[in-house]
Amino acid sequence: MSFYGLVDGSDSSLKKYLGGLSGVDQVGADARASMLATRSIKTTSKRWAIDTAISMVDLTTLEGADTPGKVQALCTKAVRPDPTDSTVPSVGAVCVYNDMVGIARKHLDLIGGSHVGVAAVSTAFPSGRASMPVKIQDTQDALDAGASEIDMVIDRGAFLSGDYITVFNEIVQIRELCGERAHLKVIFETGELVTYDNVRKASFLAMAAGADFIKTSTGKVAPAATAPVVLVMLEAVRDFYSMTQTRIGVKPAGGIRNTKDAIKQLVLVNETAGPEWLTPSLFRIGASALLNDLLMQRMKMDDGYYASPAYVTID
Amino acid sequence: MSNRIDVKKTYKLFINGAFPRTESGRTYEIKNAKGVFIANPCLASRKDLKDAVVAARAAHSGWNKASAFNKGQILYRIAEMLEGRRTQFVQEIVLVTGVTKVKAEKEVTESVDRLVWYAGWSDKLSSLSGALNPVAGPYYNFTVPESMGVIAAIAPESPSLLGLIDAIAPVIVGGNTVIVLASTKAPLSAMSFAEVIATSDVPAGVINVLTGKKDEIAPWMASHMDIDGMDISGLGAKSHGAVRIAGAENLKRIYSFNSADPGRILAFLEHKTVWHPIGL
Numbered sequence: 001m002s003f004y005g006l007v008d009g010s011d012s013s014l015k016k017y018l019g020g021l022s023g024v025d026q027v028g029a030d031a032r033a034s035m036l037a038t039r040s041i042k043t044t045s046k047r048w049a050i051d052t053a054i055s056m057v058d059l060t061t062l063e064g065a066d067t068p069g070k071v072q073a074l075c076t077k078a079v080r081p082d083p084t085d086s087t088v089p090s091v092g093a094v095c096v097y098n099d100m101v102g103i104a105r106k107h108l109d110l111i112g113g114s115h116v117g118v119a120a121v122s123t124a125f126p127s128g129r130a131s132m133p134v135k136i137q138d139t140q141d142a143l144d145a146g147a148s149e150i151d152m153v154i155d156r157g158a159f160l161s162g163d164y165i166t167v168f169n170e171i172v173q174i175r176e177l178c179g180e181r182a183h184l185k186v187i188f189e190t191g192e193l194v195t196y197d198n199v200r201k202a203s204f205l206a207m208a209a210g211a212d213f214i215k216t217s218t219g220k221v222a223p224a225a226t227a228p229v230v231l232v233m234l235e236a237v238r239d240f241y242s243m244t245q246t247r248i249g250v251k252p253a254g255g256i257r258n259t260k261d262a263i264k265q266l267v268l269v270n271e272t273a274g275p276e277w278l279t280p281s282l283f284r285i286g287a288s289a290l291l292n293d294l295l296m297q298r299m300k301m302d303d304g305y306y307a308s309p310a311y312v313t314i315d
Numbered sequence: 316m317s318n319r320i321d322v323k324k325t326y327k328l329f330i331n332g333a334f335p336r337t338e339s340g341r342t343y344e345i346k347n348a349k350g351v352f353i354a355n356p357c358l359a360s361r362k363d364l365k366d367a368v369v370a371a372r373a374a375h376s377g378w379n380k381a382s383a384f385n386k387g388q389i390l391y392r393i394a395e396m397l398e399g400r401r402t403q404f405v406q407e408i409v410l411v412t413g414v415t416k417v418k419a420e421k422e423v424t425e426s427v428d429r430l431v432w433y434a435g436w437s438d439k440l441s442s443l444s445g446a447l448n449p450v451a452g453p454y455y456n457f458t459v460p461e462s463m464g465v466i467a468a469i470a471p472e473s474p475s476l477l478g479l480i481d482a483i484a485p486v487i488v489g490g491n492t493v494i495v496l497a498s499t500k501a502p503l504s505a506m507s508f509a510e511v512i513a514t515s516d517v518p519a520g521v522i523n524v525l526t527g528k529k530d531e532i533a534p535w536m537a538s539h540m541d542i543d544g545m546d547i548s549g550l551g552a553k554s555h556g557a558v559r560i561a562g563a564e565n566l567k568r569i570y571s572f573n574s575a576d577p578g579r580i581l582a583f584l585e586h587k588t589v590w591h592p593i594g595l
Contacts, residue, residue, distance in 0.1 A: 305565075306365055308541035309372070 004244045006208045009172075011165040014205070018164060021204055024196035024232055033227035039267045046263070050298050051089055052278060053262040054081060057294075058119055058251065058286045060095040061315070062126075062219060070315060071100045072107045077313060079113035082295050085302075091291065092280040093117035093149055097125070098142035105146035119149035119185070123174060126189070126218035128153040132170065139177050150178050151185040151215060156192045159202060167202075168209050175210035185213035185251055185284075190229045191221040199229055203236035213249035219286060224254025227264060234272035247276065253286025259297040262290055288315075326356040326502065328363060328526065329509035331370035332519025338362050343527075345500065348413030356502045359527035361535050364494065367523040368541050371465045371492040374520030379462050379490040387437030390488060393515040394430035400511060401427070404476060407503040412473065426477045429575060433484035436580055440489060444581055448588070455591040460584035462490030463568065464543035467536040469529055471549035475501035479508060481572075482546060483522055485579035491544075494523045494536070498549070502526040530554055537561035537569070544568040544583050 007013040041049055059078045061070060075094055082088040090113065096104050098120040105118050120142035124130035130138075139150055152174050158166040171186055178184045186206040190199050203214050214233055217224035230252045237248045250273070256262055262285060269277045277283050296307040327334040339360035345353050357363075378386070397404070401423045408419035441459050448456040466486045471478035475498040486493040497505030509524045525532065533550050536542055537558045547558055548571050555571065562569045570582045 305535075305538035306368070306540060308539075308565075311540065 003208050003210070004246065006243070007168075009168075014164055014168055014208075017208065018201050018205060021200060024200050026196050026228075029196055029228045029231055033231045033268065036231075036267050036271055037227055037264045039264075041263050041267070047298075047301055049263045049266050050259060050294050050301070053259070053266060053285065054291065054294050054298075055089040055092060056280045056283055056285050057091040057291050058093045058095045058253070058284045059091045059291060060219065060253070060286050060288050062095070062097060062121060066097065066100060068100070068103045071096055071103050073313070073315060075104050075107045075113060075116070076111060077291070077315075078116050079108065079111055081291055082298070082312075085298075088295065088298065090116050092284050093119045095119040095121065095149075095151065095286060098122055098138060098145065098147065101142050101145035101147045117148040117183075118146060119151050120145070120147035121151045121153075121187075121218070123152040123170070125151070125153050125187075126220040128155045129157070132173065135170065136173065136177060139174055143178065143181055147182055149183045149185060149213075150174065151187055153187045153189065153218060154202065154206070156189055159193070159198070164201075164205055168205055171206055171209035171211060183212040184210065185215045185249075186211040187215045187218055187253075189218055189221055190216045190225075191223045196228065196232045199232045200236050203233050204240065207236070207240045207248050211248060213251050213284070215251040215253055215286065217252075217254040217286075219254035222255070225252030225256055225265075225286075227268060230265060230268055231272055234268060234277070237277070238273045241273075247282055249282040249284065250277070251284040251286055256285055256287050257289045258293040259290075262287075262294065324354070326354050326506040326526070328357050328359060328367075329506070329512065329522070329524040330363065330367045331374075331523065332513065334509070334513075335363075335366075337527075338366070345411065345502065347411055353411060354503065356506065356526045359496075359525040359532060361532075363525060363527075364532060364535050364539070367494040367525060368465060368539060370520035371494055371523055372541055374518055375462070375464055375490075375492045378487070378492055378518055378521045381490070383438040383440065386488060386490065387434045389516050390430060390434035390437065390484060393484075393511060393517065394427050394434065396511045396515045397423070397430065397508070398427050400507070403507060404504060407507060408476065408501075411501045411503050412475070422474050422477050426480050429477060429480050430484055432575075433480075433488050433580070436577060437488050440580065440584070443577075444584065444586070450590075453593045455593055456588060457591065458586050458588045460489065460581070461587050463583045463585055464491060465541060466491045466493050466544045466546065466583050467539075467542045468493055468495045468546040469533060469536075469549040470495055470497050470505065472498045472500055476504040476508065478549060479505050481575050481579065482549065485575075486546065486583050487517075487521055489580050489584045491583050492521045492523075494525065494542070496529060496532055496536075496549070497524060497526045499527070499529055533558050534561050537567060538564065540565050542567065544570070546570055546572065546579075546582075548572045 078091045122139045123135040188202045292312040299307040337357040341358035342355040405419045446458045450456040468482035470482040538561045
């Protein structure tokens with residue numbers, strides 16, 4: 001692997017690469033994110049934003065209580081989010097634990113949803129606390145079951161103790177395992193990384209190691225996808241593009257529950273990385289409750305009056 | 316010491332237990348009977364209504380599950396708090412409507428008594444409007460009243476305080492949550508009453524108070540899919556037809572009342588029937 005010519009795979013080259021990154025102005029990032037959050041998106045732009053956001057949703061269920069029935073229901077909803085309205089686009093993917101991947105893939109194909117991907121959370125999700133052979137086997141299981149996207153977690157303990165090469169090598173190994181079969185999303189769990197500098201560092205580390213997407217959080221830790229964190233990651237993919245001419249995707253996950261939050265994310269994307277990123281292949285939103293709110297807002301725009309949660313599915 | 320600067324009160328909305336300004340930033344002027352400026356209350360917008368519905372919906376399950384005894388106590392607590400601030404309410408009614416102090420005092424007294432009266436209904440509703448039905452089998456068959464959900468109510472222009480209480484209390488005593496639109500001309504009592512609610516152990520979101528134009532907000536209430544019922548007693552008769560048509564689209568129960576009686580409570584209850592085997 002070439003690592004875009006940025007590092008040669010050695011500890012020293014990685015340290016030099018990460019050490020050369022500029023720091024993040026924390027106050028500036030917070031202020032910029034809150035300023036962008038005040039943008040008002042209305043009428044046709046809002047309608048476009050809602051449909052775009054729906055197509056970017058990674059419809060997620062990551063609970064110990066997940067059953068095959070629940071996953072199948074989720075898949076049905078992913079393909080046809082509003083059964084009464086065929087103009088609503090399908091979501092980007094469903095995101096499940098890897099023992100549910102086979103069930104999800106089979107059901108999606110059965111109901112004409114072969115265009116909807118299946119993302120599997122992998123490498124000892126959500127904590128990432130397992131040995132490398134276990135993480136590899138975990139990923140292999142998901143790939144064998146038909147996952148088209150792998151959402152791996154990084155070893156935050158190693159990252160925070162400065163052992164960047166371990167994190168780097170793990171991502172490289174999982175990337176090799178995915179090969180052409182699956183996209184690789186790397187989850188940082190930004191809520192545990194403490195500083196924006198660390199988020200920027202983790203972003204560049206993961207991108208050089210071969211991530212197709214960088215993802216904020218597992219959804220199990222708060223705070224998750226806060227606006228400034230997403231801003232920092234979007235700036236990282238923008239800067240990475242100017243260095244390598246390669247576009248890496250971004251996936252905020254966790255805490256994005258309503259249409260307003262989702263539209264704020266799209267504004268961040270447009271104003272930071274650029275409109276090229278406003279596509280499901282470069283921007284995804286990991287969420288479960290969000291989809292219902294998007295559908296209700298869409299109904300409101302079509303019908304002219306506010307919808308009720310009683311008219312959308314519970315899960 | 317006459318050079319002290321007046322401390323003027325800002326009249327805001329009451330949504331989800333907090334006092335926000337309207338998100339629209341709109342206000343309107345109210346004047347007393349002689350045309351003297353009194354205050355700039357909020358002109359609530361459609362989004363304020365939406366926020367209030369979200370709050371009322373979230374509060375419904377908790378309020379609905381509260382025991383009848385507890386709900387009655389809280390209504391009684393509202394009466395206690397109102398009693399303690401009667402001077403302020405009398406002053407505000409006199410200021411805005413120009414009635415005599417004696418008349419205003421009578422209205423406040425009646426308002427307190429009315430709250431106590433509604434509070435008393437809380438633990439009697441299920442016995443009086445429920446039933447134990449005879450069935451052809453070894454079962455008990457009960458019919459019990461249950462709350463409908465989120466109710467929108469429009470308070471009459473006058474009396475501004477007593478009318479407001481008749482819009483709120485019968486709705487919440489049965490376990491519903493309410494969004495009430497206050498008297499447009501005399502909203503001061505309503506906004507001060509919101510302060511009473513805020514200090515009466517009423518859970519946030521159970522009562523939400525908006526001020527604004529009735530003909531503007533009523534159709535939004537009627538067409539909102541997440542409002543289950545509506546009390547349009549305080550809406551001008553000319554607007555009833557349009558509101559009923561908009562409400563029919565989503566099967567909303569819409570009522571208008573002209574007196575305070577238990578029918579106001581029962582209108583927003585649904586009767587549900589349960590079976591229970593005898594001997595278990």
